[in-house]
Amino acid sequence: MAPVTTTPSTPVEKYPSGSAVGQSSTRAGSRVVIIGGGPGGYEAALVAAQLGADVTLVETKGVGGSAVLTDVVPSKTLIATAEWMTLTESAGDRGIRPRGESEASYEADFATVDARVLRLAKAQSRDIHARLEREGIRIIAGTGHLEEPGAVVVDTPEGQQVRLEADVTLLATGARPRVLPTAEPDGERILTWTQLYELTEVPRRLIVVGSGVTGAEFAGAYRALGAEVVLVSSRDRVLPGEDADAADVIEGVFKRRGMHVLARSRAESVRRRGDGVQVELTDGRIVHGSHCLMAVGGVPNTEDLGLAESGVAITERGHIHVDRVSRTTVRGIYAAGDCTGVLPLASVAAMQGRIAMWHALGDAVAPLDLGQVSANVFTAPEIATVGVSEKQITSGEVPGKTVTLPLARNPRAKMLGIREGFIKIFAHHGSGAVLGGVVVAPRASELIFPITLAISNRLTVDEISNAFTVYPSLSGSIAEAGRMLHEANG
Numbered sequence: 001m002a003p004v005t006t007t008p009s010t011p012v013e014k015y016p017s018g019s020a021v022g023q024s025s026t027r028a029g030s031r032v033v034i035i036g037g038g039p040g041g042y043e044a045a046l047v048a049a050q051l052g053a054d055v056t057l058v059e060t061k062g063v064g065g066s067a068v069l070t071d072v073v074p075s076k077t078l079i080a081t082a083e084w085m086t087l088t089e090s091a092g093d094r095g096i097r098p099r100g101e102s103e104a105s106y107e108a109d110f111a112t113v114d115a116r117v118l119r120l121a122k123a124q125s126r127d128i129h130a131r132l133e134r135e136g137i138r139i140i141a142g143t144g145h146l147e148e149p150g151a152v153v154v155d156t157p158e159g160q161q162v163r164l165e166a167d168v169t170l171l172a173t174g175a176r177p178r179v180l181p182t183a184e185p186d187g188e189r190i191l192t193w194t195q196l197y198e199l200t201e202v203p204r205r206l207i208v209v210g211s212g213v214t215g216a217e218f219a220g221a222y223r224a225l226g227a228e229v230v231l232v233s234s235r236d237r238v239l240p241g242e243d244a245d246a247a248d249v250i251e252g253v254f255k256r257r258g259m260h261v262l263a264r265s266r267a268e269s270v271r272r273r274g275d276g277v278q279v280e281l282t283d284g285r286i287v288h289g290s291h292c293l294m295a296v297g298g299v300p301n302t303e304d305l306g307l308a309e310s311g312v313a314i315t316e317r318g319h320i321h322v323d324r325v326s327r328t329t330v331r332g333i334y335a336a337g338d339c340t341g342v343l344p345l346a347s348v349a350a351m352q353g354r355i356a357m358w359h360a361l362g363d364a365v366a367p368l369d370l371g372q373v374s375a376n377v378f379t380a381p382e383i384a385t386v387g388v389s390e391k392q393i394t395s396g397e398v399p400g401k402t403v404t405l406p407l408a409r410n411p412r413a414k415m416l417g418i419r420e421g422f423i424k425i426f427a428h429h430g431s432g433a434v435l436g437g438v439v440v441a442p443r444a445s446e447l448i449f450p451i452t453l454a455i456s457n458r459l460t461v462d463e464i465s466n467a468f469t470v471y472p473s474l475s476g477s478i479a480e481a482g483r484m485l486h487e488a489n490g
């Protein structure tokens, strides 16, 4: 079928001529086409509309993308319920006991939990859709690909093809769960994280393969929700990419809560066995369970995008090559988010998308700085990190000093019954500039912000410790860590 060509009324120069960072001659009225409506795509669309571009966003499954529909929003909503269950664990310690004879125990009603998860995800997608429309962004449901630089073709669900001409194209197609040929998900017992919310009851014995952030978050949440959980970790400890002390705390908590952690164990295959699953490890051991969650990473959605035909280079692992202002190897084509493999976080995808538009449309732009990205693992307690790691300091790669304050000494933590967790701060020797930090605590995701602000504004440990904190508060330990890193004059 011949594609329908849509051409916005404002004529514009075809490609930005300025290719230096922070320079571009394309301005208001430019035709911007964005493929993919996750955070990389929709945040870019908002910026482009604000700068006066004519913006079209093409999305296959729903605005908000995987972040909203299957990944961030559903997982964090599920974890919010798990958190309530974790709190009930220590009710006795805080002097709360069952009324009368009945035993005070709670269980998760999975039908309600999953319905809430899906309802919130859909509502969030609708909110973003409405916001984009209010800003005048055209949303086309369908699957887009590059026909050539400057032209995108969309296959719509109605079987039509729409051809869009573009001065600027942004590819923000995200990633999907990696599937191992020996562990094909069936959507019932062998699951990827996108299929979890179809369960109507708590899995009796859930085997989680993969102990990175996704695996650890789900393992912790399902354990709190009442499932027996076996976590299969190919490494010495869970969360191998995180601060070692933080990962130790989480592994200790997991074990204390009754999770079976199989370290140095690699899954060879996962098979359905009647009403359950059987996971065979590479050393021949067999683990039985009722369900298996495969959390072995993601693969970028970069096939069938017409990249090779348009000259857009990809890496060996299929990610789109981008520089720090999100340019691909082809002028006028940008890419953002998980399809670039830069750092698989919604916040990074969104920033890459915004940067792409600022650059393409000639606004002031600072290149992406990964040194300022704060990230969080939503276990209980959470692990939040920002800036350089302790390993970089102890190895001498970055000249600095470190301090660790266990939260157990913090008065507010004592009142709240928090026994695990700590605050670590890393600072530059001599100048005292804050270089990084790790927080392991309930709501570490909120507590990391002062450290992030310190890094992005080049504050010193003295500057953060001279600011007032509430007494008693967990953030008091951040100021105290700053005081401990003070270097006396002379």
Ligand SMILES: Cc1cc2nc3c(=O)[nH]c(=O)nc-3n(C[C@H](O)[C@H](O)[C@H](O)COP(=O)(O)OP(=O)(O)OC[C@H]3O[C@@H](n4cnc5c(N)ncnc54)[C@H](O)[C@@H]3O)c2cc1C
Residues within 6 Å of the ligand: 035, 036, 037, 038, 039, 040, 041, 058, 059, 060, 061, 062, 064, 065, 066, 067, 068, 070, 071, 072, 075, 076, 142, 143, 144, 145, 172, 173, 174, 175, 193, 214, 301, 305, 336, 337, 338, 339, 343, 344, 345, 346, 347, 348, 349, 378
């Ligand atoms: C379980 C889980 C939990 C996570 N939790 C967090 C968290 O708490 N915080 C955080 O920062 N990050 C989290 N992440 C990472 C985060 O989800 C991703 O980094 C983020 O979604 C990347 O955004 P994106 O815009 O690149 O892609 P996506 O959100 O994947 O969106 C891409 C969109 O592009 C669409 N698309 C693909 N191809 C086409 C095409 N050809 N035409 C049209 N549309 C197309 C897809 O349908 C999809 O909707 C989590 C990831 C997982 C797996």
